[in-house]
Amino acid sequence: MVAWDSEHAARVLRTRGLDAFKLEQLTPANELDVVERGEDMLELVREARRRHVRSGLTPTMGALHAGHISLVEASRRECGMTIATIFVNPTQFGPDEDFDRYPRTLDDDLSQLRDAGASVCFVPAVDEMYPSGSSTMIAPPSVSQRWEGECRPGHFAGVATIVMKLLQLAPVDVAFFGSKDFQQARVIQEMVRDLRVAVEIRTCPIVREPDGLALSSRNRYLSSSEREVALGVPRCLQAAADAVSAGEQDPAALSRVMHGALHDVGIQRIDYAEVVDARSLEPLESLDRAAVAIVAAFVGQTRLIDNRELSPLPKS
Numbered sequence: 001m002v003a004w005d006s007e008h009a010a011r012v013l014r015t016r017g018l019d020a021f022k023l024e025q026l027t028p029a030n031e032l033d034v035v036e037r038g039e040d041m042l043e044l045v046r047e048a049r050r051r052h053v054r055s056g057l058t059p060t061m062g063a064l065h066a067g068h069i070s071l072v073e074a075s076r077r078e079c080g081m082t083i084a085t086i087f088v089n090p091t092q093f094g095p096d097e098d099f100d101r102y103p104r105t106l107d108d109d110l111s112q113l114r115d116a117g118a119s120v121c122f123v124p125a126v127d128e129m130y131p132s133g134s135s136t137m138i139a140p141p142s143v144s145q146r147w148e149g150e151c152r153p154g155h156f157a158g159v160a161t162i163v164m165k166l167l168q169l170a171p172v173d174v175a176f177f178g179s180k181d182f183q184q185a186r187v188i189q190e191m192v193r194d195l196r197v198a199v200e201i202r203t204c205p206i207v208r209e210p211d212g213l214a215l216s217s218r219n220r221y222l223s224s225s226e227r228e229v230a231l232g233v234p235r236c237l238q239a240a241a242d243a244v245s246a247g248e249q250d251p252a253a254l255s256r257v258m259h260g261a262l263h264d265v266g267i268q269r270i271d272y273a274e275v276v277d278a279r280s281l282e283p284l285e286s287l288d289r290a291a292v293a294i295v296a297a298f299v300g301q302t303r304l305i306d307n308r309e310l311s312p313l314p315k316s
């Protein structure tokens with residue numbers, strides 16, 4: 001493997017037309033550099049910065065689908081250099097979760113990234129991100145405490161830590177996250193604000209299957225009958241939105257509507273199905289500000305999460 005000194009990074013950028021002051025997307029599709037070492041990643045981003053090329057980062061755990069690719073496309077629209085990372089981060093999985101069986105589909109992922117026109121894919125090994133003896137972890141901000149934070153203890157400390165590490169090795173201008181993981185996006189926004197990290201955070205819309213199921217790497221765990229049942233998850237969000245349109249303004253009543261829609265399709269194991277403040281993620285007393293309906297529930301052994309922003313009815 002080549003070591004990426006600044007000359008090599010400069011050559012790569014030059015061959016792609018990524019020269020100073022050109023902010024438009026110039027990377028030819030089908031050219032994707034796969035980088036494994038943190039120092040090589042860092043050198044590449046530093047070189048882009050020296051040349052005033054805007055860089056964008058899309059962190060993922062791989063098993064890519066159109067939701068991930070939408071983030072890469074958003075990055076391509078505003079950055080000259082688009083970096084995707086693939087790293088199944090052990091510290092964000094609980095001891096009884098699916099770290100070992102999480103889908104790993106690197107060849108297919110790289111081909112999707114190539115087709116999407118990403119410039120670089122950073123694929124570090126575990127000891128690249130957690131050098132032997134590592135013990136430092138980020139204490140995540142207070143928006144991490146409820147919901148996913150309660151159901152998955154330690155999850156957001158793992159997420160915050162890996163995102164901070166990725167931003168150290170790829171100190172990009174902009175980082176792209178999906179609102180599919182609504183609370184995660186809020187955690188990252190608060191963390192970069194609190195820690196004064198010089199990066200802009202973009203949150204992109206949820207990409208769904210035509211029937212409404214949010215794309216997720218974990219959907220591949222679903223059997224065909226479970227796949228049908230899983231539609232109860234987006235439907236419970238739709239039911240909440242419909243109830244709001246019909247005049248319901250009480251978050252507790254909306255939560256009952258969501259639970260009812262999940263029970264209707266036979267989903268019993270519900271971690272939460274609530275309407276919360278879209279900024280603080282605290283429970284709401286009334287629908288008097290930006291709100292989001294959030295749900296996490298099990299279909300068989302597969303835990304699905306989804307959400308939908310709800311706008312209050314305009315005051316008459």
Ligand code: AMP
Pocket residue numbers: 059060061062066067068070071176177178179180181204205206207208214215216217
């Ligand atoms: P993951 O690989 O699950 O860690 O996800 C990587 C990024 O892709 C996160 O920012 C997710 O929120 C985002 N993402 C996952 N699924 C979707 C989706 N269906 N639509 C939009 N973004 C998504």
